[in-house]
Amino acid sequence: MALKLRLKPCERVVINGCVVQNENRRYTLTISNFAQIIRGSDILQEEDAVTPVRRAYFLIQSMLLDPTIAANGSGAAAEMMAQLYTTFTRPDIQDRIARAMGHIGERDYYKALSALRPVMEYEGTLLSPAPSASAPSFQTEGLDLHAGHHAGG
Incomplete structure (x- = not known):
């Protein structure tokens, strides 16, 4: 059974290590035998x-x-x-x-x-970090957040 690849305009596909890029319009490419294929968007x-x-x-x-x-x-x-x-x-x-x-x-x-x-x-x-409505807020007013990183210090 043949594989039909419907390529979007300017879409790339790699077939057996060869990069193929479509032109500015949609195109259908038919692959008749087994090949190693990956779409550019899946890379x-x-x-x-x-x-x-x-x-x-x-x-x-x-x-x-x-x-x-x-x-x-x-x-x-x-x-x-x-x-x-x-x-x-x-x-x-x-x-x-x-x-x-x-x-x-x-x-x-x-x-x-x-x-x-x-x-x-x-x-x-x-x-991914879970969004939390009750996340603690830290007050940084008056704190030296760069303590220990002073030049000469």
Whole structure:
């Protein structure tokens, strides 16, 4: 079954390591056989891989983009996924991680990334500060907030 990619104007997609960019109008691209594909909007930049799930996502993405990393990275990816599986206790999140592990074993890295996106979102909700109406307010009037950082002091 062929994969149809509907590209937005100026959208980028990486197919087997080759960056393809659409022109100024919508376009449909049909892929007739298996290929490693990722849309530009799904690419995580290395500097944004700052949490455990994001680091796993970045490694799998790197495996998708570079066959050398794919050949050498499966052990590290499996270890990262096993750690994530035991860290998260929600069954739906563990299911997503297990699916991602299965896709990695099949070398279908795009599906692995797709399975991890909701895990990344969930991780983000856990790590974001909870807004609190009763957050303590600190009075700083008259305090030297830079104590101990005086020149010559």
